Amino acid sequence: MDEWVREAEVWVGQAERWIRQQPPEQVYVAVAVVAVTVLLLVAVSCLKSSKANTIVLSGLSGSGKTILFYQLRDGSTHQGTVTSMEQNNDTFVLHSELERRGKVKPVHVVDVPGHARLKPKLDEVLPQAAGIVYVVDAQDFLSTMHAAAEYLYDILTKATVVKKRVPVLIFCNKTDKVTAHSKEFIKKQLEKELNKLRESRNAISSADITDEVKLGNPGEAFNFSQCQNKVTVTEGAGLTGNVSAVEEFIREYVKA
Numbered sequence: 001m002d003e004w005v006r007e008a009e010v011w012v013g014q015a016e017r018w019i020r021q022q023p024p025e026q027v028y029v030a031v032a033v034v035a036v037t038v039l040l041l042v043a044v045s046c047l048k049s050s051k052a053n054t055i056v057l058s059g060l061s062g063s064g065k066t067i068l069f070y071q072l073r074d075g076s077t078h079q080g081t082v083t084s085m086e087q088n089n090d091t092f093v094l095h096s097e098l099e100r101r102g103k104v105k106p107v108h109v110v111d112v113p114g115h116a117r118l119k120p121k122l123d124e125v126l127p128q129a130a131g132i133v134y135v136v137d138a139q140d141f142l143s144t145m146h147a148a149a150e151y152l153y154d155i156l157t158k159a160t161v162v163k164k165r166v167p168v169l170i171f172c173n174k175t176d177k178v179t180a181h182s183k184e185f186i187k188k189q190l191e192k193e194l195n196k197l198r199e200s201r202n203a204i205s206s207a208d209i210t211d212e213v214k215l216g217n218p219g220e221a222f223n224f225s226q227c228q229n230k231v232t233v234t235e236g237a238g239l240t241g242n243v244s245a246v247e248e249f250i251r252e253y254v255k256a
Protein backbone atom coordinates (compact mmCIF):
# COMPACT_ATOMS: atom_id res chain seq x y z
CA MET A 1 0.00 0.00 0.00
CA ASP A 2 2.80 2.40 1.04
CA GLU A 3 4.59 1.58 -2.19
CA TRP A 4 1.54 2.60 -4.20
CA VAL A 5 1.23 5.88 -2.33
CA ARG A 6 4.94 6.65 -2.96
CA GLU A 7 4.52 5.79 -6.65
CA ALA A 8 1.46 8.04 -6.89
CA GLU A 9 3.41 10.90 -5.26
CA VAL A 10 6.18 10.48 -7.82
CA TRP A 11 3.68 10.61 -10.64
CA VAL A 12 1.99 13.73 -9.22
CA GLY A 13 5.43 15.39 -8.81
CA GLN A 14 6.33 14.59 -12.42
CA ALA A 15 2.99 15.92 -13.66
CA GLU A 16 3.45 19.16 -11.66
CA ARG A 17 6.98 19.66 -13.09
CA TRP A 18 5.68 19.04 -16.61
CA ILE A 19 2.83 21.55 -16.19
CA ARG A 20 5.28 24.18 -14.82
CA GLN A 21 7.45 23.72 -17.91
CA GLN A 22 4.54 24.54 -20.23
CA PRO A 23 3.85 28.20 -21.20
CA PRO A 24 1.14 29.44 -18.75
CA GLU A 25 -1.14 30.58 -21.63
CA GLN A 26 -1.28 27.02 -22.89
CA VAL A 27 -2.29 25.72 -19.45
CA TYR A 28 -5.04 28.40 -19.10
CA VAL A 29 -6.42 27.54 -22.56
CA ALA A 30 -6.46 23.80 -21.74
CA VAL A 31 -8.28 24.43 -18.42
CA ALA A 32 -10.80 26.74 -20.14
CA VAL A 33 -11.51 24.17 -22.87
CA VAL A 34 -12.14 21.43 -20.31
CA ALA A 35 -14.39 23.72 -18.21
CA VAL A 36 -16.49 24.83 -21.21
CA THR A 37 -16.88 21.24 -22.42
CA VAL A 38 -18.06 20.07 -18.99
CA LEU A 39 -20.53 23.00 -18.76
CA LEU A 40 -21.91 22.24 -22.24
CA LEU A 41 -22.37 18.57 -21.41
CA VAL A 42 -24.21 19.42 -18.18
CA ALA A 43 -26.45 21.98 -19.96
CA VAL A 44 -27.35 19.54 -22.75
CA SER A 45 -28.19 16.74 -20.32
CA CYS A 46 -30.34 19.09 -18.19
CA LEU A 47 -32.23 20.31 -21.27
CA LYS A 48 -32.78 16.76 -22.49
CA SER A 49 -34.10 15.44 -19.20
CA SER A 50 -36.45 18.39 -18.57
CA LYS A 51 -37.89 18.11 -22.06
CA ALA A 52 -38.37 14.41 -22.13
CA ASN A 53 -40.36 13.79 -18.99
CA THR A 54 -42.54 16.80 -18.13
CA ILE A 55 -46.31 16.29 -17.92
CA VAL A 56 -48.37 19.46 -17.44
CA LEU A 57 -51.70 19.32 -15.58
CA SER A 58 -53.90 22.20 -16.69
CA GLY A 59 -57.57 23.16 -16.53
CA LEU A 60 -59.96 25.52 -14.75
CA SER A 61 -59.83 26.16 -11.03
CA GLY A 62 -61.72 23.42 -9.19
CA SER A 63 -61.49 20.85 -11.99
CA GLY A 64 -59.38 18.53 -9.80
CA LYS A 65 -55.72 18.94 -10.87
CA THR A 66 -54.18 18.95 -7.40
CA ILE A 67 -56.14 15.88 -6.27
CA LEU A 68 -54.98 14.17 -9.47
CA PHE A 69 -51.37 15.23 -8.79
CA TYR A 70 -51.49 13.65 -5.30
CA GLN A 71 -53.12 10.49 -6.62
CA LEU A 72 -50.40 10.05 -9.25
CA ARG A 73 -47.60 10.68 -6.74
CA ASP A 74 -48.87 9.24 -3.44
CA GLY A 75 -51.96 7.19 -4.29
CA SER A 76 -54.02 9.32 -1.88
CA THR A 77 -55.84 12.67 -1.88
CA HIS A 78 -54.34 14.07 1.34
CA GLN A 79 -57.84 14.74 2.72
CA GLY A 80 -58.73 17.25 0.03
CA THR A 81 -57.20 20.49 -1.20
CA VAL A 82 -57.91 24.19 -1.38
CA THR A 83 -57.59 26.45 -4.42
CA SER A 84 -53.90 26.42 -5.30
CA MET A 85 -52.01 29.70 -5.47
CA GLU A 86 -48.68 28.03 -6.25
CA GLN A 87 -47.91 25.32 -8.72
CA ASN A 88 -47.13 21.80 -7.53
CA ASN A 89 -43.97 20.66 -9.14
CA ASP A 90 -42.28 17.33 -8.44
CA THR A 91 -40.38 14.50 -10.09
CA PHE A 92 -41.44 11.04 -8.97
CA VAL A 93 -42.09 7.44 -9.91
CA LEU A 94 -45.85 6.99 -10.37
CA HIS A 95 -47.41 5.51 -7.21
CA SER A 96 -48.99 2.74 -9.29
CA GLU A 97 -45.53 1.70 -10.50
CA LEU A 98 -43.75 1.58 -7.13
CA GLU A 99 -44.17 -2.19 -6.96
CA ARG A 100 -42.77 -2.76 -10.41
CA ARG A 101 -39.44 -4.46 -10.53
CA GLY A 102 -36.51 -2.94 -12.36
CA LYS A 103 -35.83 0.67 -13.09
CA VAL A 104 -38.81 2.89 -13.81
CA LYS A 105 -38.19 6.37 -15.17
CA PRO A 106 -39.46 9.15 -12.87
CA VAL A 107 -41.94 11.65 -14.31
CA HIS A 108 -41.79 15.41 -13.81
CA VAL A 109 -45.37 16.57 -13.17
CA VAL A 110 -46.37 20.24 -12.96
CA ASP A 111 -49.84 21.17 -11.67
CA VAL A 112 -50.56 24.71 -12.93
CA PRO A 113 -53.33 26.37 -10.86
CA GLY A 114 -56.39 27.47 -12.83
CA HIS A 115 -56.56 30.92 -11.23
CA ALA A 116 -56.51 33.56 -13.99
CA ARG A 117 -53.64 35.42 -12.33
CA LEU A 118 -51.41 32.37 -12.66
CA LYS A 119 -52.12 31.80 -16.36
CA PRO A 120 -48.70 33.12 -17.45
CA LYS A 121 -47.17 30.19 -15.52
CA LEU A 122 -48.64 27.89 -18.14
CA ASP A 123 -46.68 29.63 -20.89
CA GLU A 124 -43.49 29.02 -18.92
CA VAL A 125 -43.96 25.25 -18.63
CA LEU A 126 -45.57 24.42 -21.99
CA PRO A 127 -42.28 24.53 -23.95
CA GLN A 128 -40.97 21.64 -21.79
CA ALA A 129 -44.13 19.51 -22.02
CA ALA A 130 -43.94 15.92 -23.26
CA GLY A 131 -47.71 15.78 -22.75
CA ILE A 132 -50.55 17.96 -21.46
CA VAL A 133 -53.43 16.69 -19.33
CA TYR A 134 -56.39 19.06 -19.56
CA VAL A 135 -58.70 18.36 -16.61
CA VAL A 136 -62.44 19.07 -17.02
CA ASP A 137 -65.07 18.98 -14.27
CA ALA A 138 -67.56 16.49 -15.75
CA GLN A 139 -70.07 17.07 -12.98
CA ASP A 140 -70.26 20.83 -13.16
CA PHE A 141 -69.60 20.82 -16.89
CA LEU A 142 -72.53 22.88 -18.24
CA SER A 143 -71.85 25.95 -16.12
CA THR A 144 -68.09 25.90 -16.79
CA MET A 145 -68.18 24.73 -20.41
CA HIS A 146 -67.55 28.11 -22.02
CA ALA A 147 -64.58 28.99 -19.79
CA ALA A 148 -63.17 25.46 -20.15
CA ALA A 149 -63.33 25.75 -23.95
CA GLU A 150 -61.64 29.18 -23.87
CA TYR A 151 -58.73 27.88 -21.81
CA LEU A 152 -58.41 24.83 -24.06
CA TYR A 153 -58.54 27.07 -27.15
CA ASP A 154 -55.54 29.03 -25.83
CA ILE A 155 -53.57 25.80 -25.37
CA LEU A 156 -54.50 24.33 -28.77
CA THR A 157 -53.43 27.50 -30.61
CA LYS A 158 -50.01 27.82 -28.93
CA ALA A 159 -47.11 27.43 -31.36
CA THR A 160 -45.05 25.54 -28.74
CA VAL A 161 -47.82 22.94 -28.48
CA VAL A 162 -48.83 22.59 -32.13
CA LYS A 163 -45.43 22.81 -33.86
CA LYS A 164 -43.91 20.27 -31.47
CA ARG A 165 -47.08 18.15 -31.70
CA VAL A 166 -47.42 17.86 -27.95
CA PRO A 167 -50.22 15.33 -27.22
CA VAL A 168 -53.19 16.55 -25.17
CA LEU A 169 -55.34 14.31 -22.98
CA ILE A 170 -58.72 15.79 -22.04
CA PHE A 171 -59.50 14.11 -18.71
CA CYS A 172 -63.23 14.27 -17.82
CA ASN A 173 -62.91 14.17 -14.04
CA LYS A 174 -65.37 13.53 -11.18
CA THR A 175 -67.15 10.69 -12.98
CA ASP A 176 -67.66 9.05 -9.55
CA LYS A 177 -70.70 11.36 -9.32
CA VAL A 178 -73.82 9.93 -10.94
CA THR A 179 -74.71 13.35 -12.31
CA ALA A 180 -71.39 13.63 -14.21
CA HIS A 181 -71.63 14.02 -17.99
CA SER A 182 -70.17 11.36 -20.28
CA LYS A 183 -66.90 11.90 -22.11
CA GLU A 184 -68.75 11.61 -25.46
CA PHE A 185 -71.06 14.47 -24.49
CA ILE A 186 -68.18 16.60 -23.19
CA LYS A 187 -66.13 15.99 -26.33
CA LYS A 188 -69.02 17.06 -28.59
CA GLN A 189 -69.82 20.17 -26.55
CA LEU A 190 -66.18 21.25 -26.38
CA GLU A 191 -65.84 20.85 -30.15
CA LYS A 192 -68.95 22.99 -30.66
CA GLU A 193 -67.69 25.66 -28.24
CA LEU A 194 -64.23 25.70 -29.85
CA ASN A 195 -65.88 26.08 -33.25
CA LYS A 196 -67.85 29.10 -32.01
CA LEU A 197 -64.75 30.60 -30.42
CA ARG A 198 -62.81 30.20 -33.64
CA GLU A 199 -65.51 32.01 -35.60
CA SER A 200 -65.77 34.87 -33.14
CA ARG A 201 -61.99 35.29 -32.96
CA ASN A 202 -61.64 35.18 -36.75
CA ALA A 203 -64.24 37.94 -36.96
CA ILE A 204 -62.02 40.25 -34.90
CA SER A 205 -59.56 42.34 -36.88
CA SER A 206 -56.41 40.29 -37.47
CA ALA A 207 -54.31 42.85 -35.56
CA ASP A 208 -56.11 41.88 -32.34
CA ILE A 209 -55.84 38.12 -32.73
CA THR A 210 -53.37 36.52 -30.35
CA ASP A 211 -53.64 32.95 -31.71
CA GLU A 212 -50.21 31.75 -32.72
CA VAL A 213 -51.59 28.90 -34.83
CA LYS A 214 -55.03 28.63 -36.46
CA LEU A 215 -57.33 26.01 -35.01
CA GLY A 216 -58.65 23.20 -37.25
CA ASN A 217 -59.43 23.22 -40.97
CA PRO A 218 -60.86 26.47 -42.38
CA GLY A 219 -64.42 26.11 -43.69
CA GLU A 220 -65.11 22.85 -41.81
CA ALA A 221 -66.87 22.41 -38.48
CA PHE A 222 -64.16 21.89 -35.89
CA ASN A 223 -63.39 18.51 -34.38
CA PHE A 224 -60.36 17.33 -32.43
CA SER A 225 -59.10 15.04 -35.19
CA GLN A 226 -58.23 18.17 -37.22
CA CYS A 227 -55.56 19.16 -34.70
CA GLN A 228 -51.97 18.56 -35.80
CA ASN A 229 -51.15 17.30 -32.32
CA LYS A 230 -53.01 14.26 -30.97
CA VAL A 231 -56.01 15.13 -28.78
CA THR A 232 -57.80 12.33 -26.91
CA VAL A 233 -60.70 12.38 -24.47
CA THR A 234 -60.91 10.02 -21.48
CA GLU A 235 -62.67 9.93 -18.14
CA GLY A 236 -62.02 9.03 -14.51
CA ALA A 237 -62.08 10.39 -10.97
CA GLY A 238 -59.08 11.68 -9.06
CA LEU A 239 -60.96 11.49 -5.78
CA THR A 240 -61.54 7.73 -5.95
CA GLY A 241 -58.16 6.94 -7.52
CA ASN A 242 -59.64 6.10 -10.92
CA VAL A 243 -56.75 7.70 -12.80
CA SER A 244 -55.48 4.83 -14.97
CA ALA A 245 -56.30 6.77 -18.17
CA VAL A 246 -53.85 9.49 -17.07
CA GLU A 247 -51.19 6.96 -16.03
CA GLU A 248 -51.43 5.22 -19.41
CA PHE A 249 -51.12 8.57 -21.20
CA ILE A 250 -48.04 9.46 -19.16
CA ARG A 251 -46.38 6.15 -19.91
CA GLU A 252 -47.15 6.47 -23.60
CA TYR A 253 -45.21 9.73 -23.81
CA VAL A 254 -42.66 9.36 -21.00
CA LYS A 255 -41.21 5.93 -21.61
CA ALA A 256 -40.53 3.85 -18.49
Ligand SMILES: Nc1nc2c(ncn2[C@@H]2O[C@H](COP(=O)(O)OP(=O)(O)OP(=O)(O)O)[C@@H](O)[C@H]2O)c(=O)[nH]1
Nearest residue numbers: 061062063064065066067081084114174237238239
Ligand atom coordinates in the same frame (compact mmCIF):
# COMPACT_ATOMS: atom_id res chain seq x y z
N1 LIG B 1 -66.47 14.01 -6.64
C1 LIG B 1 -65.23 14.34 -6.99
N2 LIG B 1 -64.69 15.48 -6.55
C2 LIG B 1 -63.42 15.79 -6.94
C3 LIG B 1 -62.67 14.94 -7.79
N3 LIG B 1 -61.47 15.50 -8.00
C4 LIG B 1 -61.45 16.65 -7.31
N4 LIG B 1 -62.63 16.83 -6.66
C5 LIG B 1 -63.00 17.96 -5.78
O1 LIG B 1 -62.93 19.14 -6.53
C6 LIG B 1 -62.43 20.20 -5.73
C7 LIG B 1 -61.26 20.88 -6.42
O2 LIG B 1 -60.18 19.98 -6.53
P1 LIG B 1 -58.66 20.51 -6.71
O3 LIG B 1 -57.83 19.32 -7.01
O4 LIG B 1 -58.27 21.35 -5.58
O5 LIG B 1 -58.84 21.43 -8.00
P2 LIG B 1 -57.71 22.22 -8.83
O6 LIG B 1 -57.97 21.91 -10.26
O7 LIG B 1 -56.36 21.91 -8.29
O8 LIG B 1 -58.09 23.74 -8.56
P3 LIG B 1 -57.11 25.02 -8.53
O9 LIG B 1 -55.97 24.70 -7.64
O10 LIG B 1 -57.96 26.14 -8.00
O11 LIG B 1 -56.69 25.29 -9.95
C8 LIG B 1 -62.06 19.60 -4.38
O12 LIG B 1 -63.11 19.87 -3.47
C9 LIG B 1 -61.98 18.13 -4.66
O13 LIG B 1 -62.33 17.34 -3.56
C10 LIG B 1 -63.29 13.71 -8.24
O14 LIG B 1 -62.73 12.92 -8.97
N5 LIG B 1 -64.57 13.48 -7.81
Ligand SMILES: [Mg+2]
Nearest residue numbers: 065066083084
Ligand atom coordinates in the same frame (compact mmCIF):
# COMPACT_ATOMS: atom_id res chain seq x y z
MG1 LIG C 1 -54.97 23.03 -7.29
